Amino acid sequence: MAELDLDFTRDALAPLEHYITIPCISPDYDANWEQDGHLDSAAHYLTSWAKTRAIADLTISIEQLPGRTPLIFCEIGATSDTATGTLAIYGHFDKQPPLGNWSEGLDPFTPVVRDGKLYGRGAADDGYSLFAAILAVEALEKAGTKHSRIVMLIEGSEESGSPDLEPYMDVLSERIGDLELLICLDSGAQSYDRLWLTQSLRGNVTCTLHVGVLEHGMHSGEAGGVVPSSFRIMRHLLDRIEDSSTGEILLDALHAQVPAEHQARFVEVADELGDPVGEAIASLEGLELHGQSGLDRLITQAWKPALAFTGISGIPSIEIAGNVLRASTTAKLSFRLPPSVNAQVAAQAIVEALEADPPHGALVSVKVDRALGQGWECKALDPWLATAIEEASLSGFGRSASWTSEGGSIPFLAQLGARFSDLAIVATGVLGPGANAHGPDESLDLAMANGVTRAVASLIADFAAKAQ
Ligand SMILES: [Zn+2]
Secondary structure, three states, X not given: OOOOOOOHXXXXXXXXXXXXXXXXXXXXXOOOHHHXXXXXXXXXXXXXHXXXXXXXXXXXXXXXXXXXXXXXXXXXXXOOOOOOOEEEEEEXXXXXXXXXXXXXXXXXXXXXXXXXXEEOOOHHHHHHHHHHHXXXXXXXXXXXXXXXEEEEEEEOOHHHOOOOHHHHHHHOHHHHOOOOEEEEOOOEOOOOOOOEEEEEEOEEEEEEEEEEOOOOOEEHHHHEXXXXXXXXXXXXXXXXXEOOOOOOEOXXXXXXXXXXXXXXXXXXXXXXXXOHHHXXXXXXXXXXXXXXXXXXXXXXXXXXXXXXXXXXXXXXXXXXXXXXXXXXXXXXXXXXXOOOOOHHHHHHHHHHHHHOOOHHHOEEEEEEXXXXXXXXXXOOOOHHHHHHHHXXXXXXXXXXXXXXXXXXXXXXXXXXXXXXXXXXEEEEOOEOOOOOOOOOOOEEEHHHHHHHHHHHHHHHHHHHHHOO
């Protein structure tokens, strides 16, 4: 590939700083998002910027389905007849809310550059993505390096679980065409010195467990000991799915085997970086984490099922708690699933385990949330793509690529895999140590953004070259 005139900070820093000032919070966290219009503002700003760039055959539009967040759709024509096939790039421009107090001198909606990092909500997750994608193509065209047809899907509902992406994929299906390679620019990294590829993501099932025993709360002097407590019954039920002394999930349907190739890569990461998972946890002093070693925790975070209790109802706060035997207890359960576990099957197993034989004939019900998050595993790579990834990391960072897994979920990757049977997906990103994507003090490492942008350019060039 020819030498590229590509400098992320020179060309993207100022517009990215402006993007940070727009409070385009994802719909789940901003009930008034439609009236507020911040998602519209962000989409317009990003689209206008893209139009100013020197790309020969670029069409970019804001798509708008009623009641849905806007989607930025960009089509770029191939620069050579021999560069066949379509490559897609995915990113999103909606943001997480501020979440907690930011440190002295930092603010979610005021950009600050400090020590090579751009601070502000949405800088790294995932505002940089459109800039990286456009600058990569522009640099290739400037250098006269061929590229194939490219489409970009920059959506506005990712932080709410991407409910709007599929409807747009349906509407745009003809314009998108058949995809061969998708580069997802919304994933994580374990360090800032190379391209990190994601080999798997966990799935997610959330549900509400309700246990009812009385028509209304009663004096605990009268009912206590006579009426089985809804809280105790809930504990009993939860013991069916989770070992309360170890946290082990007890349902076979929620477990899966770690593939040998993934295991080998975890060993490499642990040998080099020690315990990156443990080091990122904000634990209180003295807390003993699960897992015996850094390697153990890498595998646990990526491949073990886990249960978090994320909400509870039917229990008053302590200030107003009287001597009452309460009528019911309701808990929100959030399960993370190994990448290869079928989320539908897992949900069914959870419901069956909890609803079977209600203790004491209590009213027990489980309601599974509609959006099931299917986990994802990167398919075995075609040889050309394996080589292209290596070259991409070398051209972006001067060193080899590494692979890791994410404990979180990007449900649409599995959906895309189902939609396009021959699609290869490369998931990468800039969210390394301390990027704090969903917490206070989110930051984008500008050198990392530059390296990833160069790597994207290299992948685009190799995709075009392999078609010849
Ligand atoms: Zn994101």
